[in-house]
Amino acid sequence: MSGSLGYVETQRVVLATPDDPLRFRAGGRLDHVEVAYETYGRLNEARDNAVFVTHALTGTAHAAGLHLGAKKRGWWDTMIGPGKPVDTDRFFVISPNILGGCSGTTGPLSIDPATGRAYCLDFPMLHMSDLVAVHRRLLAHLGIERLYAGVGGSLGGMQILQWVIDDPAAIERAVLVAASSQLTTENIALSTVAREAIMNDPDFVNGRYVEQGVFPWRGQKVARMMAHINYVSGQALEEKFGRRRRSAGDAWELGPDFEVEHYLQHQGNTFLDRFDALSYLYLTRLLDYFDPFAEPATAQALGSTTTRFQVTSFDSDWRFDTGQSKRLVERLEGLGVDVDFAELHSTQGHDSFLLEPAGYHERVAAFLA
């Protein structure tokens, strides 16, 4: 029997200080890094039942359960809970907000203690290893040496991959869903248009919008509308909205009329409340540059790991399509890594990893069992 978690709370911890700063792979350092995270379930005495969950581009630490007073459950509540694939009756689950994010963990809008002003564009460029370095500090803070599993979808899966590369002994089982080891040229192309929309918004003011009391809402809205199309499948849009309109007959207009247009307006507008433009720039850029198999140290690290991988793609995903998962699997297998790969059927595109297409939860549950 599976149930749901009850009330949960986000916690915070300081994981970098002037005495122990966080140094970034592509240059720069932070003397103060705070991390927001949640935990579900209990750590056993052997401290060997920890499962680390890493979120995707715009996620938060709130992966499961309910915040007091909230109506909506955590973003992966279908996956995490008592009796669910990431079973909180069995596992101690750790879910932080990622470095560079805007939901409690230090990011571009955080205050630089050296200046008393927000970092904005002075925030260091992010490498996947920088995110992993913070995860590792969090794990150490919790007194855990080795993870039973690391689980992530999309950018979340890419953090788990980098973690195995950076510390090949840290993770027993790695679950990567709808991920990639290298963005395609088209991925980068779509990503750069989203950033262009944000950075050319007059209210971006060179990244110092917070201090000016403005926000690049127009650009951020366009970026999200575009990205949202990229996350869902054409078939899903077709089935959900077809060509239904709000106007009738020849009462045509330039502004939103088809239902899919109103839907995208809604997606764009609600995104403004929950995400920051600078975090969007930094995190999409991190994805563009991510290319671990181009780094010399990767082969050696993966050649020595005992981590078992499970890689899953969805056939309607055109954000990170099956071809990208297959390339990742080939690279891993070429280095002798144990990989269980499957492409699952789903009509829901990239967002499938957040949903429950047939066979998906069973597959993750079996791998973690």
Added chain:
Amino acid sequence: MSGSLGYVETQRVVLATPDDPLRFRAGGRLDHVEVAYETYGRLNEARDNAVFVTHALTGTAHAAGLHLGAKKRGWWDTMIGPGKPVDTDRFFVISPNILGGCSGTTGPLSIDPATGRAYCLDFPMLHMSDLVAVHRRLLAHLGIERLYAGVGGSLGGMQILQWVIDDPAAIERAVLVAASSQLTTENIALSTVAREAIMNDPDFVNGRYVEQGVFPWRGQKVARMMAHINYVSGQALEEKFGRRRRSAGDAWELGPDFEVEHYLQHQGNTFLDRFDALSYLYLTRLLDYFDPFAEPATAQALGSTTTRFQVTSFDSDWRFDTGQSKRLVERLEGLGVDVDFAELHSTQGHDSFLLEPAGYHERVAAFLA
């Protein structure tokens, strides 16, 4: 032997006047419509060798040959010329700029004689039939009753389809390349994001930007960058740019670095010089609403036509994919219309119709022979 046309000139003609206004299908009228067009080759005595070429979203009347002093030949110079598929030794070719465009034919930035100001958002909403009505007036002006052929790619092909519906006896052969009879929900979704980028640009000023001496350049650039990705294939981008960067190693930046980003910047910027934002809004919207088989008159019109159709799609086109051509072909065949359909292989996406993938020109030439 095929050669190229020499110097050509754009001509202009007034095709609607207060005594003979153009009435729009979705409401509204224009008392003055001017059309820019070019012709190539000679009309024979029987007046039965005319081929009408209709352009795509951002095209112009200048389809072939060279303007005096210009470096670039017309946009379909590979297709039109002596000995080419649309053979100017044999055919009299007519190529106008479409209604609502911004290259000589009346559009939203034209001056409304009633007010002395540009129409801007007071320009009537466009139906495909309105474009065809102007084409038909141009044909009558040239003293031609019936076309040997109508030839168009993308939106161009859709004009030819509508023309057969509106006047089933007018066209002997209809050549439709990379076209559609009904945009998908995803097509509309991408289209609405482009319009959002333009209309939410602060310099759009409710469409009256010309009078304010500003232009919604930021939004228009984003719209074009996005559309451009839609016009090319992921494979073509991959082959052309891969992950090549201008910076080296860990010298990362948020702004353009990968070659594909610089390429899109260039595409976005050059588009600003050659196209108008209001025309972009009106013409993309015309496409969204285009749905001739949903109109009762269509079945009757097509049931009686003797027009022979040739429909061609390209396997890497994700703007108007083969599925859309197939649906169109099924609809036509269901009404007893003679259709020759083929999907051709090309790695170049939607833009293939402007290029020369294997078998394409031969196919069009054979159909017109």
